[in-house]
Amino acid sequence: MESNISAPFNSVKEAATRYMNFITPSVYIEEYDPKKLEEQAATLKKELILKERETVDVLQELDSTGRIVEDLKSRLKEEESKVKIVSDREENESQVTRLNVLKPLRDDFVFYPSSNPGKVLMELKQAKLNLIKLSYDVAGRRAFVESLKKKLKKERIELEKTRERLTLNCWKKSSLKEELNRIRLRLHVAKGSEIKYALDDPFDFTREMQRMIAKSEHFRKIGEAARSELFRTMSEIEETKMSIRTSEIWLDAARKMKEASNAAEAVALSEINALSNQNHEEITLSIEEYTALTRKARDAEEQSKKRVVDAMLEVDRAMLSKIRISKREEEATEDVKTNKKALEEALERVEAANREKVAVEEALRKLKFDGHKSRSSRHNRAKFKNSSSRRRDSRLLDVNGLDLVNEETKLVSKPSQSIGQILRGELLAPQEIEVGMPKERNSVQLGQIICKKDDDPSFDIKLDAENCKKQISSKRKNFGIAKTALFLIKRLKKKNQPTLKRQPTLKSWLQ
Numbered sequence: 001m002e003s004n005i006s007a008p009f010n011s012v013k014e015a016a017t018r019y020m021n022f023i024t025p026s027v028y029i030e031e032y033d034p035k036k037l038e039e040q041a042a043t044l045k046k047e048l049i050l051k052e053r054e055t056v057d058v059l060q061e062l063d064s065t066g067r068i069v070e071d072l073k074s075r076l077k078e079e080e081s082k083v084k085i086v087s088d089r090e091e092n093e094s095q096v097t098r099l100n101v102l103k104p105l106r107d108d109f110v111f112y113p114s115s116n117p118g119k120v121l122m123e124l125k126q127a128k129l130n131l132i133k134l135s136y137d138v139a140g141r142r143a144f145v146e147s148l149k150k151k152l153k154k155e156r157i158e159l160e161k162t163r164e165r166l167t168l169n170c171w172k173k174s175s176l177k178e179e180l181n182r183i184r185l186r187l188h189v190a191k192g193s194e195i196k197y198a199l200d201d202p203f204d205f206t207r208e209m210q211r212m213i214a215k216s217e218h219f220r221k222i223g224e225a226a227r228s229e230l231f232r233t234m235s236e237i238e239e240t241k242m243s244i245r246t247s248e249i250w251l252d253a254a255r256k257m258k259e260a261s262n263a264a265e266a267v268a269l270s271e272i273n274a275l276s277n278q279n280h281e282e283i284t285l286s287i288e289e290y291t292a293l294t295r296k297a298r299d300a301e302e303q304s305k306k307r308v309v310d311a312m313l314e315v316d317r318a319m320l321s322k323i324r325i326s327k328r329e330e331e332a333t334e335d336v337k338t339n340k341k342a343l344e345e346a347l348e349r350v351e352a353a354n355r356e357k358v359a360v361e362e363a364l365r366k367l368k369f370d371g372h373k374s375r376s377s378r379h380n381r382a383k384f385k386n387s388s389s390r391r392r393d394s395r396l397l398d399v400n401g402l403d404l405v406n407e408e409t410k411l412v413s414k415p416s417q418s419i420g421q422i423l424r425g426e427l428l429a430p431q432e433i434e435v436g437m438p439k440e441r442n443s444v445q446l447g448q449i450i451c452k453k454d455d456d457p458s459f460d461i462k463l464d465a466e467n468c469k470k471q472i473s474s475k476r477k478n479f480g481i482a483k484t485a486l487f488l489i490k491r492l493k494k495k496n497q498p499t500l501k502r503q504p505t506l507k508s509w510l511q
Helices: 012-019 033-097 116-193 201-277 287-382 419-427 432-436 446-451 457-469 475-479 480-495 498-500 506-510
Strands: none
Touching: 033 201, 033 287, 116 201, 116 287, 201 287
16 A cells, blocks of 8 residues: 655645635726826817917007007097198188178179088088097997906906915825825835735735826826916916006097097087178179189198098098907907816816725725735634643644644634544545535544554454445545544654543534
8 A cells, every 4th residue: 555645735825725715805996097187188288379379469469459559649640730730721711801802803793602611511510420439439448448347357356266276286286195105105014014915916006006106196287287277367367458458548549539529629610600600791802812712622621531531441440450359359268268167177187086096095995904804814724722731632733733723713704624524525535525425424533543542453443344335536545644644643642642542532622
C-alpha cells in the first residue's frame, strides 16, 4: 500500500474558499467621464471668443457714429452762422425798400408789393414741421436713455449675484480640496491595514484616487471659466455705459439744435408781424431794381431749400445709425443672457460632481465596513481553541500543524463543517458523492480513532468490516489524509499517554 503524505491545502484560506464558498465583497463604483466635460468647455470657449469679436466690432461702429455726430454738429453750427448772415441781409434790404422810395421813369407805371411774404410763411411752416420732428427725436432718445439706465441697473444686480455665486464656488472648491486631502490620507492608512483584507485588487483604490484627482482638476477648470465669463460680462457692461454716454451727447446736440430752431422761428415770426403791420402802400420801382430783387429772392429760396434737404438727409442718416445701434445693443443683451445660462449650467455641473463625490465617499465607507467584517470573519475562521493548563485539555492540530479550535469563535452566515466531515468528504468516492450516502450509516469519529489503543484488534476489525461495505476508490486505496492523521495521532500518543485516555470526541470540541 502506498501512502500519500502531501498536504491537501497550503493554508486555511484555501480550505475556507473550497468548502465554505467564501466570496470577497465587491463594490461597483460608477465611472465619471471627464472627456465630455472638456469638449463642452472647449465649445463654450469658442463661443465666447466669437462674442468678444462681435463686441469689438460694435465698439468700432459706435466710435464711427460718434465721429459722424461730431461732424453733424460742426455742420449745423456753420449753417446757423450762414442763416444769420442771410437774415441780416434780408432785414437790410427790407429797410432799404421801406425808407427809399424811388420815382418811376414813367408816370403811368405803378408797382405793387411782391409775393415774398407768402413764401416766407411757407418756409416758417416747414421750419415748424422740422422742429416738431426734432422734438419727437429728442423724446425718443430720452426714452432710449432711460431704457439703457434700467438695463444697467438690472445688469449690476446680476453682477452682484454672479459675484456671490463665484464666492460660493471658491468656497466649495477649497472644501473639496480639503476633503480630497483627507481622503488621500485615509487611503494611505487603509492601504497599510485594511485594503489587504477588504479587496483582492489593490489597484481599485489607486484608480479611485486618479478619478478624484481628475474631478478636482475639472472643478478648477470650471472655476476659471466662470471667472473669465465674469470679466467678459464686466467689459460688456462698460461698453453699454459708453453707448449711454454717446446717447447723452446726442441729446445735448439735439437740445442745442432745438434752441437754434426756436431762435430762428422767433426771428421769422417777428418779420411776419412786421410785414403784417406794415401798411400796404404803393411803391414805385424801376425795372432793373425789380429784376435784381427777384433774382436775389430766387437765390435765397434755392439756398434755403438745399439747406433744408441737406438737414433732412442728415437727420435720416442719424436715425438709421440709431436703429443699427439699438439692434446691436439687443444682440449684446442676448449674448449676455446666453453667457448667464452657460454659467448656470456650469454651476449645475459642479453640483452634480459634488453629489457624485459624496456617493464615492459613501461607497468607500461601505468598503471599509465590509473590510472590517471580512477581516474579523477570516480571523475568527483562522483561530481555533487552544489547550489551557487549568482544564488540562490536549491540543488538536490539522494536517498542516495549525490550531483547529479557538475559544472566541463567531457565527458565519453559512453552516460550519467539522474536521471529521472534511476528512470523510476526502475519503468518499465521487460516485458516492453523486448518489448520496444514507443518513443512518455507521460513521467512525475522529475521537474514536484517537482513543483507540495500539493493541486493539477489535477496532481494526470494525474498520475492515465497514470498509468492505463501501465501494473501493482510487483515493481510498492510498488512504490519503486518514493515514497522515493516524500518523500524527500516534506521535501525540507517545508524548501525552495519560491525557489521550480521556480524549473527548470531535463533537464535544466543536460545541
